[in-house]
Amino acid sequence: MATSCLAGFALVLALSANLSAAFPQDYAGQELLDEVRQLLSLASTNVQQVHGHGNGDQSDVDESSTDDDHDIKPDRPRVVKNWPLTPLKIGQVSGVSVNSDLQPVIFHRGDHVWNEYSFNESHHYLQGSKGPIKEPTVLTLDPKDGKVLGQWGANLFYMPHGLTLDRHDNLWLTDVALHQVFKFRPGELQPSLTFGEAFQPGSSQRHLCKPTSVAVANTGEIFIADGYCNNRILKYNAAGGLLRVIPNPPEFLSLQVPHALALIESMDRLCVADRENMRVTCPRAGLYSVQGKREPALTIQQPDMGRVFGVAARGNLVYAVNGPTSPLLPVQGFTIDPQTESVVDHWAPEEGFGNPHALAICPNNSAMYVVEIGPNRVWKFDLVRPTN
Incomplete structure (x- = not known):
């Protein structure tokens, strides 16, 4: 019986690989394959259980580490000076991600500003009569000099918040005024998936209320904050x-x-910028088993952390930024090791941050981008190995 399961599993894996090769640019087909891979990862876990190789949770192996691993200093963000080369004409920059061509993509609010007049006590947006933002809200930038390579998103959004690019370069956008999350396939101007009801905040399964962020696993599973x-x-x-x-x-x-959300798939953890609790917490993502392990979230919290706005994963580490919290707490970045539940580094540009809102790391781990709301700007950092 076990041999039959293994043979069938291997056959399906081979078919999946052949389909991927046959339709490399078919995004709908690739998304279907993501669903197949999601099931395959569960099947693989069950096969391991049949053969007695582990307890069905891959992260038991991934989370093991030696003392030497923790002695290695993490790569440190170093500001790229004079980037962008010329100032960008942007409003409040709320979201950032990086595409497969290593180009940063930002989400900004144009002439719309989130202030005390934007929502009532029941979270309904009060400035809908102004209409959507008339200028393009999604900008793709040149990683070399920060020039705008492409732009779109005019007359679509009211109060942009989060932006995520998945491994197929699908774009996931959240709008807190619309109370919705959208998935846009590359080059398309109509969403292929929409979550939530326009301008209708709520707590049912069909409704969202000021959604902030999205994370997408390689298996295709979607997490919405x-x-x-x-x-x-x-x-x-x-x-x-x-x-x-x-x-x-x-x-x-x-x-x-x-x-904000960041997935560490090798650890089966979803790390959350738990803003008002002033911490980063990483519960099980449940990517490798149906039930997932019932164990506490990994939690990172220390006195100078403040309100955490943005998180991004790099390997088994998390890079995070806080925002204004108290005159006694600096606005800065943190490098976090979730496995030891500790902050291993602090960093910031020499001139200091104002109000950072989100950050993203390149797929090749070479650079990081941080975006701010007031001053409305985009920072580029190289990630470099410390020399001492």
């Missing part, structure tokens, strides 16, 4: 079917404005 009002994370399959709500009793995890 439903952010300012509901203080929850929704996990979907690649087709948009709801799989799980985080936290879900008896799981104990109290979130207060989950503001």
Whole structure:
């Protein structure tokens, strides 16, 4: 029986590989394959259990580390001076990600500003009569000099927030005024997936309330931080079917404005910028087993952390930025080791941050971008190995 399972599993893997090669540019086909891979990862876990190779959770191996691993200093962000070469004409920059060509893509608010007049107590947007932002809100920049290579998104969004690019360069955007999340395929101007109801905040499975961020696994699973009002994370399959709500009793995890998400797939962890709790917390993502392990989230919190706005994963580390919290706390970046639940480095540009909102790391791990709301700017950092 076990031999038959292994043979069938190997056959499906081979078919998946052949289909990927045959349709490399078929995005719909690739998304279908993501769903297949999601099932295959579960099947692989079950086969391992049949043969007695582990307990079905790959992260048991991935999370093991030696003392030497923790003695290695993490790469440090170093500001790229005079980048961008010429100032960008942008509003509040709320989101950033990096595409497969290593080009940063930013999401900004144009002439719209989030202030005390934007929403009422029930979270309904009060400035809808102004209409959507008339200028392009999504800009692709040249990584060499920061010049605008492409732009779109005019007359679509009201209050941009989060931007994520997945491994197929699908673009995931959140709009806190619309209370919606959108998936756009490359080159398309109509969303292929929409979550939430336009201008209708709510806490049901069909509604969102000021969603903040999206993370997408290589298997296609989708995580949405439903952010300012509901203080929850929704996990979907690649087709948009709801799989799980985080936290879900008896799981104990109290979130207060989950503001950004970062997946560490090798550890099966979803790291959350838990803004108002002033910490980063990393519950199980549940990518490798149906139930997932019932164990506490990894939690990183220290006195100078402040309100954490942005997180991004690089290997098994997380880079994070805080925002204005108290005159006694500096606005700065942190390098975090979730495995040891510790901050291993602090960093910031010499001139200091103002109000950083999000950050992203290149797919090849060479550079990092940080975007700010007031001053509205984009920073580029090289990630370099410390010399001492």
